[in-house]
Amino acid sequence: MALSYRARRRLSLLLLLVWLPLYVVVAVTVMNLLGRPAFWIELLIYISLGVLWALPFRAVFRGVGKAEPEADAGEKAPD
Numbered sequence: 796m797a798l799s800y801r802a803r804r805r806l807s808l809l810l811l812l813v814w815l816p817l818y819v820v821v822a823v824t825v826m827n828l829l830g831r832p833a834f835w836i837e838l839l840i841y842i843s844l845g846v847l848w849a850l851p852f853r854a855v856f857r858g859v860g861k862a863e864p865e866a867d868a869g870e871k872a873p874d
Contacts, residue, residue, distance in 0.1 A: 800863050807859050818848050
């Protein structure tokens with residue numbers, strides 16, 4: 796399923812504004828329920844969780860920060 800540029804932008808915004816805060820709350824809650832491990836172990840867990848959340852969404856975020864592809868085609872000057 797190929798998403799359009801506009802759909803990927805909207806989905807990425809939704810992921811960053813809704814999914815990421817929920818993920819952080821769940822991760823911190825689970826860590827608190829498990830008990831507090833040593834500082835270095837806790838740091839490694841949080842770093843790995845910080846990377847893992849984005850892996851499934853790489854395709855959504857790829858190219859979203861660039862200019863819209865359709866806008867570039869219309870703004871080219873004739874030769």
